[in-house]
Amino acid sequence: MNKCGRKKYIKTNLRQMTMETIESQQDGSVTDSVAESESAHMQTQTGQNSVPTLAQVATIAETDESAESEGVIDSHKRREILSRRPSYRKILNELSSDVPGVPKIEEEKSEEEGTPPNIATMAVPTSIYQTSTGQYIAIAQGGTIQISNPGSDGVQGLQALTMTNSGAPPPGATIVQYAAQSADGTQQFFVPGSQVVVQAATGDMPTYQIRAPTTALPQGVVMAASPGSLHSPQQLAEEATRKRELRLMKNREAAKECRRRKKEYVKCLESRVAVLEVQNKKLIEELETLKDICSPKTD
């Protein structure tokens, strides 16, 4: 993708600006280098229908203020100020520590505690699916996929795919391998027993199928090659391509996850706004009541 040549715009400054503009400009401590980079960026964007971000809008609105503080801070301080914004998870968790009603985003300890990286992490609704071969796939609310064969008592042969949000994997949970999208736009989970659970990528309702694995490895699944076995330039090129595809695949997944967290974060903020609005309304009403009590009208 991205056939159109990407413009090399001033990324660093713009990036820093979008992260910290609103916060740092509250005390007017942003130098006009940021504003310069922003204007440069806006120029490069001429003719595109890209919508400025909130931070960009804020920057444009406050350029005058920031110009006044030119030269006030040195480069070190500027760097501190323009540091990376904490992740949505961190922000949300900070919010949730303030407000009891706000749910926390799990820290995904399981990954950090040495879980194999290929375990799928996704949220799915509780559903039961029957495959063309008569097998059943139950997707529990806890994020567990169970596969049972027809005719079995429903317990034998169960294979569990433990997802995120389900806490620590239960003992004995089967480790499955997760592969990103295959050529036909599906997502596949390799489960023991030479079977593949395939999730269709389209539609609101995910669909699952049991398939026999194809002979060729699906896109994104890569066999590890021992470094010593690489000799020819062609092999090196293949290795580079393989690494790139692996990186793209991982980044794809990371981007999905990031977007999901972002949506969650926004929802959280929205619900917080709603709560605060109700609270505010109540307080105003209370104030009016107290006013009436304290200063009764005298005719």
Added chain:
DNA sequence: ATATATTAACGTCACAGTCT
């Protein structure tokens, strides 16, 4: 019915921060 605008979701790139 068709054209245009808006929106949401996605993949990719670049880069800062973190990990090993």
Added chain:
DNA sequence: AGACTGTGACGTTAATATAT
């Protein structure tokens, strides 16, 4: 130091809404 991860920004695409 280099690999890895998370995220902002951007372009693309498909679906939906609105205008003509």
